[in-house]
Amino acid sequence: MLHWDMSAMMPSGGYEARTEQLTALNAIAHNQLTAKDMPDLLDAADADTSLNSWQMTNLKEIRQTLLKATALSESLVEALTRASAACEEKWRAARPDNDYASILPELNTLLDLVRETGQAKADVLGLDLHDAMLDDFEPGGRVAEIDILFDDLSAFLPEFIGQVLEHQASKPVPIMPKGPFPIEKQQTLGKHFMKTLGFDFDHGRLDVSLHPFCGGVPDDVRITTRYDEEDFTSALMGILHETGHALYERGLPKEWRTQPVGQSLGMSTHESQSLLIEMQVCRSAAFLEYASPIMKETMGGSGPMWETDNLLRLYSNVKPDFIRVDADEVTYPAHVILRHRIEKSVISGNLLLQDLPGAWNDGMEELLGITPPDDRLGCLQDVHWYDGAWGYFPTYTLGAMTAAQLYHAAKQQDSSIEAEISKGNFCAAINLASKKCSQQGSFCYAARDID
Numbered sequence: 001m002l003h004w005d006m007s008a009m010m011p012s013g014g015y016e017a018r019t020e021q022l023t024a025l026n027a028i029a030h031n032q033l034t035a036k037d038m039p040d041l042l043d044a045a046d047a048d049t050s051l052n053s054w055q056m057t058n059l060k061e062i063r064q065t066l067l068k069a070t071a072l073s074e075s076l077v078e079a080l081t082r083a084s085a086a087c088e089e090k091w092r093a094a095r096p097d098n099d100y101a102s103i104l105p106e107l108n109t110l111l112d113l114v115r116e117t118g119q120a121k122a123d124v125l126g127l128d129l130h131d132a133m134l135d136d137f138e139p140g141g142r143v144a145e146i147d148i149l150f151d152d153l154s155a156f157l158p159e160f161i162g163q164v165l166e167h168q169a170s171k172p173v174p175i176m177p178k179g180p181f182p183i184e185k186q187q188t189l190g191k192h193f194m195k196t197l198g199f200d201f202d203h204g205r206l207d208v209s210l211h212p213f214c215g216g217v218p219d220d221v222r223i224t225t226r227y228d229e230e231d232f233t234s235a236l237m238g239i240l241h242e243t244g245h246a247l248y249e250r251g252l253p254k255e256w257r258t259q260p261v262g263q264s265l266g267m268s269t270h271e272s273q274s275l276l277i278e279m280q281v282c283r284s285a286a287f288l289e290y291a292s293p294i295m296k297e298t299m300g301g302s303g304p305m306w307e308t309d310n311l312l313r314l315y316s317n318v319k320p321d322f323i324r325v326d327a328d329e330v331t332y333p334a335h336v337i338l339r340h341r342i343e344k345s346v347i348s349g350n351l352l353l354q355d356l357p358g359a360w361n362d363g364m365e366e367l368l369g370i371t372p373p374d375d376r377l378g379c380l381q382d383v384h385w386y387d388g389a390w391g392y393f394p395t396y397t398l399g400a401m402t403a404a405q406l407y408h409a410a411k412q413q414d415s416s417i418e419a420e421i422s423k424g425n426f427c428a429a430i431n432l433a434s435k436k437c438s439q440q441g442s443f444c445y446a447a448r449d450i451d
Contacts, residue, residue, distance in 0.1 A: 004215040004222040006085075008207040012092075019085040023078050030077045033069045042066070054261060057443050061260035068136075071120040080117055083110040084388035091386035092210055098376040100357055107353055107386065114390050115347065130347050133391035137267040138398065139442070143344070146394045150337045153397070154367065157334055161368075164318045164330055174313035175305040181232040189232065189298045190225065190239035193291065197277065197426050199243050203250065211383040212238040212325060214245035214274075218257050221246040232299060233314065234326055237278055241325075244277030245270060247430065251438030262441040267392060271399025272406060273434055279329050279400065280407035281429055283315045286418040320368035322377040324396075332400060334367040339382075339393040347390065406433040 002025070006018050045051075045059055087106040094103040115129065122132035130143045191206060204216070209224035216222035223242035227235045248270060256262025264270045281287055288311050296306040304310055318328045324335040342359055345351035351359055360379040361371050372378035384392050410432035411417050417429045 001216060001220070001222075007209040007211075007213065008222070008224055015085070015089045019082055022085060023081045026077050026081045027074055030069060030072070030074055033066060038066060054256065054443060058256070058259050058261035061442060065260055067124055068121050071124045072117060076113070076117060076120070080113045080388065083113050086110075088383065088387040091380070091383060095210065095376055095380045098374045098380070100375040100380055103386065104353060110386070110388055111346070111353065111390070114388055118390075130344060130391065133347065134394065137389070137392045138395050139266045141266070141268070141394070146340065146398075150340060150394075150397070153333050154337050157367070161318065161320065161330055168318055172313065174317050175310055176231070176314065177299070177301055177305045179230040179232070181229055181299055183227045183229065185298055186227055186232050186235050189295065190236055192294060192298070193236070193240060193282075194243050196424055197240075197243050197247065198430060199246055200250065204246055206239065212242055214242040214249070216249075218249045218252050218254075221249050237282070238325060240282045241274045241278040244274035244434075247277070247434055248273035248438045251435050253439055253441050256441055261443055265437070265440065265442045265444065267395035268398035268402060269437060271395050272402035273437060275400045276403040276406055276433055280403050281421065281426065283329070284418065284421065285312050286421040288312045288315065289422040290424045320370050322364070322370065322372045323381055329400070331368060333397045336393050336397040338363040338367055343390055343393065406437070409433070
């Protein structure tokens, strides 16, 4: 909740106080988790022969968490917390100012601490550095496996994108509705669809931040977006994406929410739930049949640009562009592959941080045939590296692939899903493709070695 407030509500002058609050809480949590009697308590719990499979799996997850925690000193936990907060705060000014150079000192300090933390975990897990960093976001994930997948995608995508663009050129060009679109109307539209999808405003909020995200806890889920008065679709897609995250959090098994086994099954599963809603459901013809009249009425629109067919072409339009969160489903993997390759080079020491913007631009040219005009649209666009989340990015594309498979399987099980969505009824799609995932928590992964 402190992180959410720092991004959405906190005055800029509160940074130093907030950093100390986060540091104190992280240190307290670390010390409680690594208390000397914890191994004995776990051994005693393991000896209980009456435990069911969820309880045994929970103990396994606690041991894994403890193993990683005991690899870190309290001073390292505190230093990493402070460096993450400092770098993120610097990013909030650097991105709108297009000033990558200004953030380099903080980013270098943060990366050193991220590497030190990752190596400490790697040593106790028997992994190499990058695998240990990835494991925090994708339990059991390995860089070598992701490389095989991403190499296949990067070989396939350029020609495929060309084929898609050629096919798209034979169709009518989508017309972008003209703004301005007042933020109040965009908020009204976003909240309408959030409620229709099942978001409970008694247990959550929608706010504004520099980078859209979902945070909080299952009974108090906080999501944010950012608005552009000339393009209502960008904020709306951000809202729908984060609503997918929120629905997953709300659906986690209530009786296990305070325990490791009740947490999410890694970030690729989490991203699969957000991309299920955003990419699979809410860019579909069925959704736009329901949504386009509501969009038109809320925004006070008129003319052919507000017709369902045009909005469908707009939402399914493929166009290589600079911003990942606004990317279409076809070009999206290229954005993630670029970040993964840069992470590998930086973590290994083959790429220095001062050379990152150039490597970014070269990668965009190679994968999408475009070069960002500045760092604001390039390497400064995402918050993740600047808040210490190195190893996170592959989960986006893994999640996108999972989302496509989940939705395909759901439609095979229930042929009425699309017809129901066109009426504004999302229950069947969410129950089949989302709730089944959230109700598992992390049980189905962690329990795989338990009889």
